[in-house]
Amino acid sequence: MKALNANISTMSEVSRSATPQSDSPAQAEVTPEVCIRIANFNAWYGSFQAIHNLSLDVPRNQVTAFIGPSGCGKSTLLRWINRMNDIVPSANSRGTLMIDELDVLAQTTDVVNLRRRVGMVFQKPNPFPKSIYDNVAFGPKLHLYLSRAELDELVEWSLRKAAVWDEVKDRLHAPALGLSGGQQQRLCIARAIAVGPEVLLMDEPCSALDPASTLAIEDLIYELREQYTIVMVTHNMQQASRCSDRTAFFFEGKLVESGPTQDVFTKPQEKRTDDYVRGRFG
Ligand SMILES: Nc1ncnc2c1ncn2[C@@H]1O[C@H](COP(=O)(O)OP(=O)(O)OP(=O)(O)O)[C@@H](O)[C@H]1O
Numbered sequence: 001m002k003a004l005n006a007n008i009s010t011m012s013e014v015s016r017s018a019t020p021q022s023d024s025p026a027q028a029e030v031t032p033e034v035c036i037r038i039a040n041f042n043a044w045y046g047s048f049q050a051i052h053n054l055s056l057d058v059p060r061n062q063v064t065a066f067i068g069p070s071g072c073g074k075s076t077l078l079r080w081i082n083r084m085n086d087i088v089p090s091a092n093s094r095g096t097l098m099i100d101e102l103d104v105l106a107q108t109t110d111v112v113n114l115r116r117r118v119g120m121v122f123q124k125p126n127p128f129p130k131s132i133y134d135n136v137a138f139g140p141k142l143h144l145y146l147s148r149a150e151l152d153e154l155v156e157w158s159l160r161k162a163a164v165w166d167e168v169k170d171r172l173h174a175p176a177l178g179l180s181g182g183q184q185q186r187l188c189i190a191r192a193i194a195v196g197p198e199v200l201l202m203d204e205p206c207s208a209l210d211p212a213s214t215l216a217i218e219d220l221i222y223e224l225r226e227q228y229t230i231v232m233v234t235h236n237m238q239q240a241s242r243c244s245d246r247t248a249f250f251f252e253g254k255l256v257e258s259g260p261t262q263d264v265f266t267k268p269q270e271k272r273t274d275d276y277v278r279g280r281f282g
Pocket residue numbers: 045048050068069070071072073074075076077088090
């Protein structure tokens with residue numbers, strides 16, 4: 001537990017010095033440290049090419065939003081970052097996809113270890129049919145050798161981090177499926193961070209939630225970026241502008257442009273981006 005938290009705080013300190021804190025000219029020149037490097041990346045389902053020669057650097061400890069019309073390849077790219085597409089028999093890819101020094105696509109990459117480093121939160125909250133406590137303890141029990149007291153501490157730490165502790169602390173052994181949708185999604189975030197990932201992938205994490213729960217998750221996403229690199233797929237332009245630092249706009253399997261969210265929304269370089277963020281299509 002201590003080692004886990006020590007790693008997390010070290011990562012956070014490294015990133016704070018690397019991440020621009022304002023738009024002032026002096027600080028705007030600081031180049032954020034790259035966490036995920038994607039270069040000349042192509043992906044297929046059978047003979048259908050879903051992603052074409054895509055290159056993108058995802059900075060550490062920032063929220064990067066993937067936006068674009070339905071079918072443009074956002075989820076496909078997201079799911080290659082932790083090799084979720086391995087379970088799709090027709091899925092194939094070629095190119096470079098690195099998380100720090102780890103070659104994600106290499107045959108020799110240990111996928112279990114990769115998924116520990118790269119957690120995922122899905123569109124619909126998907127807690128296990130177990131207790132709240134057991135949902136969060138599940139991953140640590142598999143990956144970490146902790147005493148009962150350490151496990152209790154980690155479960156509490158994760159639930160606090162995911163901003164759901166106060167709501168569940170008196171019913172930790174109640175079924176997770178008895179929670180509201182918004183609470184379930186925060187529980188899923190707690191479950192994802194309990195194993196100490198560096199990266200969190202979120203595939204439309206608020207699309208099944210009511211407006212109040214959506215705002216709670218957006219606040220949480222914005223806070224979590226201090227410790228995690230977050231990549232989020234969203235169809236909600238307001239959400240992208242509210243809680244992402246950078247935005248990448250995809251169209252028909254290609255990256256049209258990416259940059260600071262404010263720039264992509266207020267002074268996009270490409271007409272297609274402008275049309276999309278203004279709701280003219282998609
Ligand atoms: N398992 C699959 N088998 C075959 N084709 C697929 C599969 N998953 C996705 N595709 C196709 O790949 C393309 C990209 O899909 P993807 O889900 O990545 O798009 P998306 O931008 O995330 O869309 P949405 O916003 O609707 O979720 C689409 O044409 C889709 O039909």
